[in-house]
Amino acid sequence: MPTNKEAEKELPAVVDSVDWKRVAELMLTSRAMDDKEENELVPNKDVLYQFSARGHELGQILLGSQLSHKHDAASAYYRSRPLMLSLGLGLENAMAAPMAKSGGYSDGRDIGVVCNKPGLDGPTVLPMAGDVGSQYTPAIGWAQGIQYHRQTLEQEEYDRAISVVLGGEGSVATNGFWSALTIATTQDLPILFYIEDNGYGISVPGEFQTPGGNIAKNLYSFKNIRIFDGDGTDPVEAADLLNQSVNYVRDRKGPALIHLTMPRLNGHSYQDNQAYKSEELIEKEREADPLDNVKSFLVPEYFTEEDWSTVEVKAKQNIEEAADAALSRSEPDPEETTRYAFEEENEDGTADLQLIGGLATSGHTFPESSQTPNPGKQRINIVEAIRKTLDYELETNPKVMVFGEDVGAKGGVHAATMGLQTAHGESRVFDTSLSEEGIIGRSVGLAYSGLMPVAEIQFRKYADPATEQLNNCGTIRWRTANKFAAPIVVRMPGGFAKCGDPWHSLCNEVFFAHAVGWQLVMPSNAQDAVGLLRSAMRSNNPTIFFEHRNLLDAKYARRPYPGDKYIVPLGKANKLRDGKEVTIVTWGAMCEQCEKAAEQTDIDAEILDLRSIMPWDKKAVIESVQKTNRCLIVHEDTKTAGFGAEISAVLSKEAFKYLDAPIERLTMPDIPVPHNVNLMDAVLPNVEKITTKLNTLVSF
Template structure:
């Protein structure tokens, strides 16, 4: 059973000399000066468009940050976490420049200035926070799990004592991410600290709406494997002691800890918030708990004289003014650069995240297959590729639901846990948010996570993490990236249904920063998967269920050095009268339908990027275009292809651009209904003939 430690009224002893209290005092005053500057000048002047005051939260955050001393410590905060960043060493000029959306800083003006990140090569880093409440928890769990992997599997002593810290308000404990991370951290006994700043309100909603009784520490009293500590974050001595207690527990590898500190939110949720939902008495009570006067009372005269305190306060205000002067000289980023860093770019490596920042150099590869042995199905081809890449790269880690002893519901990972061990191939809790979120943290810590989403439809609970991962490089202006390979089986197989047979690849294409592969056969699956595993961008690797053991899709293994570039279509059949553009399970159907016709059949193989040049070149030669895919017609990816052809090859066409897809319905279960809905060979052939006769 979890242990609930609640501090009693602390004795008013002399300040604990293990803390640099003069620095704490300086940072709290600096944080207050920055808040005041924004609220009184920069927001009214419209130089800062989003502002979240940290007043009341600041002292305890700074005490926490001052204890993040290990090289591989990392913290992931939220929009009220600037005091923590100041304690980690972030220059106030960067903080203000980011708030004013100027060049440099956290994002170069691409993201809100309170959405922090701090890649720190010399000490603790601040992982890129997300704008969504609760989205910070599972990536931090992934970072903590990566610490253990570096320490125990890669035998890197530099990770001894390192921890992951996640900051969240009382409102965030109602989120899926919180509970997913709590499950991960406790079942895996991870070195992770949940730091909950309970100010009693989630925007305007009391904390009693988020958790029964408004006390998450009390409610988790019976949660196994979790140390729980609770106390007052406004009392300097108490807050410092409880933070040290929590830190010691996690650093000593005794498991995760949840530290709940009560603090007042002395301003509104944001600058625009009038706090009309708080009574005058509540506001008065909050200001009576202001930690800054308490800090001064604690330090003066026991440790500092009044003159020394005044000098610290004056220096903090002067430094804030100097930081503003320097930040004001920073220009707005050149607008033409705003399209950069969606994906990795040659010669411009991210500061943190992925294996490439650790000196990884991909082995030599070739796009030319060297066939070996008998034809194998796509299941075997994917498994063999994973096995080879895991053998030569000990940073590759596989995980998901049922992928361990069972080998996955499609048997792709069968035998891999037995060969590589449970640390490298492991099952997870049933939480797609947790699967992808932890993969994000592991990727930022330099591993190559290969999470599996069991079926395409099951990716929906992970949508926020998928989006946040894809935008990470862009929104941090190439400071962070989280390359990974997400394996996603989907599509029909013998029968269909709304839950296991969805394709909807276009949703992934519409997530900026994700590459998307959709191989139709074993050879292409090997080449694209190998490129993805050695690359520097997150990849959705779509495995069509119907192709996994389909005879047409079988190919000889193309060799351990075979790797295909993304964005290069393959012409699987050549002709002069019509271009058929397709991918996945529709490729063999289009090939069969084109028999007896002079047709180019283009297998796109990847949808992001996709081979626009090959499509346009073929259409300009054949002067007709048919697009065939399994996904729904409305807003399907075929619409993007049709739009390109209409935009850039309209004058070359002898017939309208045509699409043949499923109707706008979920995948039906009965095979008769499924055959009616999915484009058939006969249906494709009829459409070809219609276009040829136009």
Template sequence: MAQAQKALAREVHNPAVSVDWERVAYLLHVSRQMDEVEETRLVPEKQVLYQFSARGHDLAQILLGSQLTHRHDAVCGYYRSRPALLAIGVPLEEALAGPLARDGGYSSGRDIGVVFNYPNPNGPSALPMCGGVGTQYTPSTGWAQAIEYRRTVLGETDYEGAIAVALGGDGSVASNGFWSALTIATTQKLPVLFYIEDNGFGISVRSHVQTPGGNIAANLASFGGLKILEGDGTDPEEAARLTEEAVRFVREERAPLLLRLRVPRLCGHSAQDTQGYKSEAEIAAEKARDPLPRLQNFLVPAVFTADAWDAIRQRAADDVAAALERALARPQPDPSTLTRHVFSEAASHGVQAVQTKGGLAAEGHVLPKGSATPRPSGPRINMAAAIRRTLEHELAVNPRMVLFGEDVGPKGGVHSVSQGLQARFGEARVFDTSLSEEGIIGRAVGMALAGLMPVPEIQFRKYADPAVEQLNDCGTIRWRTRNRFAAPMVVRMPGGFFKCGDPWHSQTNEVQFVHAIGWHVAVPSNAEDAVGLLRAALRGNDPVIFFEHRAMLDHGWARRPYPGDDYVLPFGKARTVREGRDITVVTWGAMVERCEQAADLAAKESGRSVEVIDLRTLSPWDSEAVLESVRRTHRCLVVHEDNGTAGFGAEILAVVGRECFLDLDAPLERLTMPDIPSPHNPILLEAAVPSPERIAARIDEMVRF
């Protein structure tokens, strides 16, 4: 097609919109060919096990992807977002190999084929998608906040003009993540485009059940700080104009915008969905809105001849067929690699295997080397002061570190741990957030993916529950993207009893995060260990739950001299608090002090020699230290504050029972809280939490067995 004819067509249709219509037409045909071959061949052959067609959504997405040209742009989509990914440059073979679950590419068969990721080094990236509805929104705002941080605080001029795009369907606007992201983007004035494809259905649920009146744009008309556009996503001219206007606004104004485009879903929710909930008239009406023939009518003959259109369609078919053959020729994934990339592999494989994108390591950011040797100086300080001093030093040496959460700013945290940090480092680096744990952790995910070291605080352990989906998804990023992405962060999480208890502020349940794939878990019992473990986490390359026990933050027993600004305590190294011959007691957190007291009681009252081991970290945990001790003492008691059933003590004793069965002189035992929430009354609390007296009595019973 002659360039003059193309230019004339653009001028006739809309002189303000610049679109490469030939590329749009080609990619639309590519997307349709991919959907068709999956639906008619690969799904029936059971070579593709999950299939989500994008027919009807495809034109609008391609127009969106074509506008994402900045190398620091990022889009986070969902299971129907393949056309947008094709438009930002995902190779055709990769787009087909993913659904086939073949080796290589963005997952290598670990995740379902429609959950994409694309760490593009020279252009816009696709952040790791998740299977959960609405999970894309808060990480997108985190990416946008990281853009602004790197642009304004770090002075990285190449981030000027970059934006984040959260791409979702109308069903997802009912999710917690959507509303949390709106709050973050508008209160912080972040460059985020909320791109909502409204097809009228969330699987089978109609839009009016998701949103009053079925129109999220109308409902948000008075939402502060949010510009709104809406229109027909099947009309090539209107969709192109609105998309270009939306992207230009977000780039230039550095502010959020919501664009709602009406599109038909010319298919079921997935290949298994028969759409029995739609009438024949509804299906016919949707088919009449198919954007493919509308694009043809728009371009032929104004831009292309009919022969040129057919040539584009044939080229797309040929390219898809060739890409499919290459994808089918790929081998199946190697089962021997299945357990790789749960965590960073620098230590376990001897060579640095750094993720392509995310965290400090991916960009070669180097922090000072630490020392495993403490150099204590000064008076004994409490754990809160020790954590604060560590955070202060690491903020000073790492300009990419940011600290945030509810009340962490001027108030200094409800436990006073972050007191004074905002005054020293400013609101851009230490800041308060809205009251949304989903938003706190989801935002941290996006920041980490964008190369920062986020340190979010969850005010109390129980309050993490609304963020569990983001926490779980974050931990699996490295594994499910096959080390293409990772989101290292340190989540500070106070919990446990303090003077009294209650079901809302005193929960521990640390085992939940040990069971969450991809998370390291630290539970320090004293100020020195807190410093070393926190610094190791802040300089590491994996996400970490850093559990701060409320009872120990200002406890006299937990006070220690500050061990130095370079003290780093490796994870997975237990400490033998007290050596003994008769029994091994394994514990962590606030129970370490009580087990020491119990050991004193057992020695005084019964002459027992008790070895007490403080694990310090639960993921990983030092099984070697425990097993070596049990082989000498021939008895093992685990004491923890968490509930007994399915608590982490069960895991420890399972390993001890397997490895030390022939060494044991008594049954393995646990002493824990009963299976109840933490009670409020101090008398009830003491009856629930293992006491030194009860621990000592159990020690005596086991030694006398």
């Protein structure tokens, strides 16, 4: 303890509660890791991608010591290894991951400093990402999950849990940061934004990221958030501010942001020599080294010089031993690399479950289901089919949440959620801010927290701002070697309607077919909409549920409601018409056009509605072509690299000897959908064009 009584009185009370020995041990350990990598492992090419935490250790370790609730979570980034150490990351794993050795965060699949930590016995560290700013909105989802578990599900064990998101000053310029800030402050969520400001985003000064270079000063006038601002190299000030900010959020006073300045004592990564900094600035940063400040604070009041030296020597020794053990680890098994794009089964047929995320990890059970419809008498459109399915799943599963822009009081711009908020409450069916990044990122965090989010993106084209979150969501299971998954459903209308345009009429389903880890379904009628949506909401994988705008209220798509038990297995095509002369493979709005074309010719065409694009029913398509010996693929998406090309490639290889004619594709040309109706009709596949293609194929 300090011996100077006057100085002791001036120190904040929290200082005495900090385990300064552990802080020193972890700071010296982190510094020894950086030394080992920079001086040996990177030059020897044992580590190929290195990010130093030198200068960032103090605040992260103090923050980690505050995260003790079992439902706490941190959403961090690639310079957050000191935080991981403070939360119990083993030294061997910490050294092995940058070497891309087996085990660890990802089994060699992801960058070594892109960490995660399933919170099975304490706080969770959400899967980090290699892109900047994408950590913010999943943290918002976890925070809303805490709020939902505590308030709606009335689970007292979530009381005082918080979500923390870490980012550098460069990330405050990203869409993710501002989307998360908007959601946090409008929804009063239990989240702490922890911003580390080292003055540079690689080589770009902080003044280019936010006016004046200090995000805290710019946010003092922001409503519903408490701002803390201070020196991240001063042990007393940093400890006091972190204690205040964490407890402010724990006490349900609202979200908070803490901004701490600190030096980045190395380049952005090992290859960065910081030539853009002057020697004077580099020297000034060295003089602000938080490790030196901690030593000055602790020695001799808490530690003797000998004690400090002992801890320093021990840290270096531990890292040497951990590095040797990590280097001795085996390389990841190449035969395992393709595993975990989707949920898999164990040898005994049980699900090989992730540790964190989704309903399956809690042992959730669903009501009985059936692949046999139990239809009523009244035919309904796809909009009503979606609404009834959502209503039943909300009623029977308290962990389902439905949200998006205008889905609440308005009932959605397509009316698919009409009345659901009234029936199930504003905590379960709610509107969001106008940010697709926020909608999807929030969904991921909610799924991590064990909920089933069903998010609406109003039109397919509007999903583009969320591309980063969508891609990251799909790869979570693979990137973490099945430690985490985020099973979510994203409802997404698109395609032509009464007219077209480049913004609302986009299909581009092949984008999601190509996105790793995503399931993609496209119902052509109300019955399939029910079955596919219910399957998606009960799946342990993320799913895009594509709602074609021209079919939402189309007479063609109307069917009797098939009952609350009805499901359609994903990856199973529907045979719309038997035939022997030619196979037509199609999906979505083109099903109607293909059926009409077949009815207007004397050609005996077999029509398969894929219904599910990822996975798709290869078996059914191949068997049909083996029978008919000809194939026409019809889809609304553009031709070049459209999904029809994938089907054609598979048939060319696996059904080549059965083909009596070249495989034909009929698609949109490689242009957006025009607004003018005549122009739209001229470029879309239609009955006349399909009939012409059929005649050509049969007469070949």
